[in-house]
Amino acid sequence: MDQIVSFFVAGTTLLLAFLIFANINQVNTKSNRWFGTFIVCVFIIQFNDLLEKTEFMKTRMPINDSLGLTDFIVAPVFYLSVLYFIQPNRKWRLKNNFHFAFAVIMLILLFLSVVIEVKPPTAIDKKNAAIILNVFNLVFCAQVISYCVLAYKKISSYQNNLFLYTSNTAAINLRWLQKVVVCVLLITTLWLIDNVFKLAKTNILFDQFASVIYLVGFFFIAYYSLKQKEIPGLNQQEKKEIDDIIREDFSLESNQKKLIPDVELQEMKLILIDVMNTKKPFLDPELSVFKLASQLDISSHQLSYIINKGFDENFYHFINRYRIEEAKKMIQDPNMQHLSLIGIAFEVGFNSKTVFNTTFKKTTNQTPSEFKKANLILV
DSSP states (O other), X not given: OHHHHHHHHHHHHHHHHHHHHHXXXXXXXXXXXXXXXXXXXXXXXXXXXXXXXXXXXSSOOHHHHHHHGGGGTHHHHHHHHHHHHHOTTOOOOGGGGGGGHHHHHHHHHHHHHHHSOOOOOXXXXXXXXXXXXXXXXXXXXXXXXXXXXHHHHHHHHHHHHHHHHBSOGGGTOOHHHHHHHHHHHHHHHHHHHHHHHTHHHHOHHHHHHHHHHHHHHHHHHHHHHHTOOOOOOOOHHHHHHHHHHHHHHHHHHTTOOOSXXXXXXXXXXXXXXXXXXXXXXXXXXXXXXXXXXXXXXXXXXXXXXXXXXXXXXXXXXXXXXXXXXXXXXXXXXXXXXXXXXXXXXXXXXXXXXHHHHHHHHHHHSSOHHHHHHHHHHHO
């Protein structure tokens, strides 16, 4: 039974790797190559484990050791795939090679073990080898957990920074990848518990349970990875401006030097309010800090400062506040009664029903439906 489930796990990972490399929707090409490589590494790990479970490979052989090198590659590959999802246009740097230093060391040791002739192992040698294998397993788990934590922090930082420069986070957020990181972390934790307490070898039910969890986990990863949307890369100028905005966001908290004098800030604040009320740029669902700044003929860095200092908001909340006010007007307008609430949401610039409902509730303490009913009663 346990081998059957293991076959399913290995087969699932191989199919998922094929689908990711095929990239039918042609989205996030570079990052998906890395992510597909990660899934291939997982397949090799599962396949290696399956070889050890079969009758004709009861003991470790050179092929197991060769495939075992994948253990020390899988975590860095996964982490790098996350970095490429966050920065699609990022270039390979020399320091990135150091992520694979441990794998290279293990490859050298494996090569030496094959080239150098050694005496048949004694009982003590076998005991020491078992201890070393356990240490390597612990190192593998520690490495995966560390990289998962780093990846999660990178994605969280990316998610928070989206609020500073775009009004449409749904199109480019990486929540799905965050869920994948958590899933990988849970699978690794289960694998670590298994290796520390040797549960799979002493309890066949645990081995079957763990295999089922792995299978469900990979189905989970498959579901979210195949749902991913294209994350557009930024040009160098936009990337530089975003870096400036992020630094400015931190400087506001530490009360550093003012970017714009207070008097000029108030004047530009009034100009911004006038543009928002007359031109209604917030109706554009793809509105970004770059687009709005160009309408005001100022830099995106300056616009971000005006919104942060002048309104005590970030760009995302500033734009969506105007969208909610416009939605409230349309809900109360008798001429707009032919539109559904989701229709109104799209009209005012939202492109997600969930985001509209959540933002409306947070702003008015009512859902759109509750607000509509209350105003119909008043009418």
